Amino acid sequence: MLIGIMSDTHDNLPAISKAIEVFNNAGVDLVLHAGDYIAPFVKKEFSKLNAPLKGVFGNNDGEREGLKNTIGVKDEILEIDADGLRIIVLHGTDEKIVEAFVKSQLYDVxxxxxxxxxxxxxxxxxxxxxxxxxxxxxxxxxSVAFLDTRKREIKIIDLESGEPLGFMSL
Structure with missing residues (x-):
C-alpha cells in the first residue's frame, strides 16, 4: 500500500492542490493528514483526491463540527494497520504524548x-x-511524505521542486 502523508495545510488552497496532484500522480491508496486543516472550505480541494482521506484534528482546527461534517475528521488520534505495520497518527501538540507513544514501542510508525x-x-x-x-x-x-508499506520505505519530498528531503528504509 502506498500512503500519502500530509500535515499543517492551514487553508493554503494552492499548496493543498499541489499536494493532491502529487498524491494522485503517485497513485496513493490512502492519504493521512496529521491535523491543522483549519476550515471546512478546504473540502473542495480534498474532494479531488483519488484515494480515501483519513486524519486527525490539530490545535488550530477551530471549526471541528464543520470539519467532521465535510471532511470526516473525528478524532485526535487515529490507529491504522497497513500490511502488518502498526501506525498511529496524531497532531503532536504535546511532545510528552508523542514521546510516550514512541517509548511504548507499540507502533512501527x-x-x-x-x-x-x-x-x-x-x-x-x-x-x-x-x-x-x-x-x-x-x-x-x-512538503509531504510517502510510506510504502510493501517496500517498507518512507520518503519526504519538497512539493515545489519534487526533490527528496528525507528517506528511510523500515
Whole structure:
C-alpha cells in the first residue's frame, strides 16, 4: 500500500492542490493528514483526491463540527494497520504524548505534525515521521511524505521542486 502523508495545510488552497496532484500522480491508496486543516472550505480541494482521506484534528482546527461534517475528521488520534505495520497518527501538540507513544514501542510508525518541520527518526522499533508543512508558512518548505508499506520505505519530498528531503528504509 502506498500512503500519502500530509500535515499543517492551514487553508493554503494552492499548496493543498499541489499536494493532491502529487498524491494522485503517485497513485496513493490512502492519504493521512496529521491535523491543522483549519476550515471546512478546504473540502473542495480534498474532494479531488483519488484515494480515501483519513486524519486527525490539530490545535488550530477551530471549526471541528464543520470539519467532521465535510471532511470526516473525528478524532485526535487515529490507529491504522497497513500490511502488518502498526501506525498511529496524531497532531503532536504535546511532545510528552508523542514521546510516550514512541517509548511504548507499540507502533512501527508514529506520524505527527505540529512543528512544521519535516523529520524521520528511529527510536527503538518505532519510526517517528513528520511530513513537515504543506502550507509552507513557517519553514518556507512545502512538503509531504510517502510510506510504502510493501517496500517498507518512507520518503519526504519538497512539493515545489519534487526533490527528496528525507528517506528511510523500515
Amino acid at each position: 508514529v506520524i505527527r505534525g505540529h512543528t512544521h518541520k519535516y523529520e524521520i527518526r528511529e527510536t527503538g522499533r518505532s519510526i517517528v515521521l513528520n511530513p513537515g508543512e504543506v502550507c509552507g508558512y513557517v519553514s518556507g518548505i512545502k
